Amino acid sequence: MDPGDHRRIRALIQRELGITLGEDKSTLITSRLRHLVEKYALSSMDDYVDWLESHRDAAALGELADAISTNHTFFYRExxxxxxxxxxxxxxxxxxxxxxxxxxxxxxxxxxxxxxxxxxxxxxxxxxxxxxxxxxxxxxxxxxxxxxxxxxxxxxxxxxxxxxxxxxxxxxxxxxxxxxxxxxxxxxxxxxxxxxxxxxxxxxxxxxxxxxxxxxxxxxxxxxxxxxxxxxxxxxxxxxxxxxxxxxxxxxxxxxxxxxxxxxxxxxxxxxxxxxxxxxxx
Ligand SMILES: C[S@@+](CC[C@H](N)C(=O)[O-])C[C@H]1O[C@@H](n2cnc3c(N)ncnc32)[C@H](O)[C@@H]1O
Missing domain, CATH: 3.40.50.150 (Vaccinia Virus protein VP39)
Incomplete structure (x- = not known):
């Protein structure tokens, strides 16, 4: 996957979810979003970004949020x-x-x-x-x-x-x-x-x-x-x-x-x- 793909998805994630992912997070992005790229039978991350831009609804963004957000927590943390x-x-x-x-x-x-x-x-x-x-x-x-x-x-x-x-x-x-x-x-x-x-x-x-x-x-x-x-x-x-x-x-x-x-x-x-x-x- 070329770096251009990741620039676009990183910008979209920051704009929609606030989450800032550095260039070093390419592997993480690929592994967390692969199942969504496959689910919609898309051939690349770039196609997934195009798909997201044309389906900017709560369900599509919700799936993205589920995949990308880190939910780590535990009882009595801090x-x-x-x-x-x-x-x-x-x-x-x-x-x-x-x-x-x-x-x-x-x-x-x-x-x-x-x-x-x-x-x-x-x-x-x-x-x-x-x-x-x-x-x-x-x-x-x-x-x-x-x-x-x-x-x-x-x-x-x-x-x-x-x-x-x-x-x-x-x-x-x-x-x-x-x-x-x-x-x-x-x-x-x-x-x-x-x-x-x-x-x-x-x-x-x-x-x-x-x-x-x-x-x-x-x-x-x-x-x-x-x-x-x-x-x-x-x-x-x-x-x-x-x-x-x-x-x-x-x-x-x-x-x-x-x-x-x-x-x-x-x-x-x-x-x-x-x-x-x-x-x-x-
Ligand atoms: C690391 S967990 C922290 C959970 C808990 N507050 C704690 O301190 O243990 C971060 C949570 O923030 C949520 N989150 C990330 N971006 C968000 C956003 N734009 N709006 C609301 N929640 C968001 C994630 O889904 C995740 O559940």
């Missing part, structure tokens, strides 16, 4: 963030809402992959609010561009080994064994998470109410600096004042190019007009 969420961010946000007599907490997990991350967030929320469950509407929206990842997430079935990293009380409360070596998230928790397909490259995000907490971890690493800035700015627009954004521990926002306030590694806050930070940090 656990410091979940601890910060449970011990500091969520209690603070809940207190603020309570003080305003608003009992609707809104959390968005924006690159939820196969579900491990949003389910842990649902566990943290449930643990904090379970005694007042009747009072609160705690919506957790989990989105990803990959339909295949969302299908796995909705099933909520995982290898028991992968689940065992979680605190034992969560395993007992939120999982049921299904067969040898596999466990499923209990239905009551699965119901708390709404999974939807959403491409972060959309020009704006289609939400009516604002989010108090957004997790968008380990996806910005695939984006260029320009796309990262644009995505962060669109996320900012759908967050409530004082709301918290979690990126991956190794991901950051350029100071000066964002209105978010830096809180800690991978943690940012949308400022409140009156000013509010987690005590002891800034």
């Amino acid at each position: 656990s410091a963030h979940f601890e910060c969420m449970a011990q500091r961010v969520l209690p603070e946000v809940v207190e603020r809402l309570r003080a305003r007599n608003r009992f609707d907490l809104r959390v968005w997990c924006a690159a939820s992959s196969t579900g491990q991350e949003p389910y842990v967030l649902a566990m943290i929320i449930d643990e904090l609010l379970r005694n007042e469950a009747n009072r609160w509407r705690a919506g957790l929206l989990a989105t990803d561009v990959s339909q295949e990842a969302l299908d796995v997430a909705r099933r909520g079935e995982y290898a028991a080994d992968a689940v065992s990293v979680l605190p034992e009380r969560w395993v007992k409360r939120y999982f049921e064994p299904i067969d040898e070596g596999r466990m499923r998230i209990v239905e009551s928790l699965r119901r708390e998470v709404t999974f939807r397909r959403l491409n972060l490259m959309r020009p704006s995000y289609p939400f009516q109410s604002r989010f108090d907490v957004v997790f968008c971890r380990n996806v910005m690493i695939y984006f260029s600096a320009e796309i990262r800035r644009a995505v962060a700015s669109r996320i900012y627009d759908v967050m409530s004042e004082g709301g918290y954004l979690f990126l991956g521990l190794s991901e950051t926002l350029e100071r000066g190019a964002t209105e978010f306030r830096f809180v800690g590694p991978g943690i940012f806050q949308k400022p409140m007009r009156s000013g509010s930070v987690i005590a002891g940090e800034e």
Whole structure:
């Protein structure tokens, strides 16, 4: 396959999915997309790009996203963030809402992959609010561009080994064994998470109410600096004042190019007009 083929497919992947693949990723592109080239009886990557350009529909792009995106995730990944969420961010946000007599907490997990991350967030929320469950509407929206990842997430079935990293009380409360070596998230928790397909490259995000907490971890690493800035700015627009954004521990926002306030590694806050930070940090 000549390099011209890969330039075009790389440009299309960046434009449609945000994912920036360097010239050194030719082998990866070929191996991940070969089955699609064959599925449509095309003879080259170049023909596949032509085919995609003429079928720019959600299904064709969805297949491309499934093939090209890296869905690697695991329970309790970058656990410091979940601890910060449970011990500091969520209690603070809940207190603020309570003080305003608003009992609707809104959390968005924006690159939820196969579900491990949003389910842990649902566990943290449930643990904090379970005694007042009747009072609160705690919506957790989990989105990803990959339909295949969302299908796995909705099933909520995982290898028991992968689940065992979680605190034992969560395993007992939120999982049921299904067969040898596999466990499923209990239905009551699965119901708390709404999974939807959403491409972060959309020009704006289609939400009516604002989010108090957004997790968008380990996806910005695939984006260029320009796309990262644009995505962060669109996320900012759908967050409530004082709301918290979690990126991956190794991901950051350029100071000066964002209105978010830096809180800690991978943690940012949308400022409140009156000013509010987690005590002891800034
Ligand atoms: C490496 S996984 C990270 C999963 C999880 N957030 C974590 O930290 O473990 C990256 C996810 O981002 C998703 N993704 C990639 N490009 C995207 C886009 N343009 N819009 C939405 N999701 C995207 C991929 O499908 C994949 O599930």
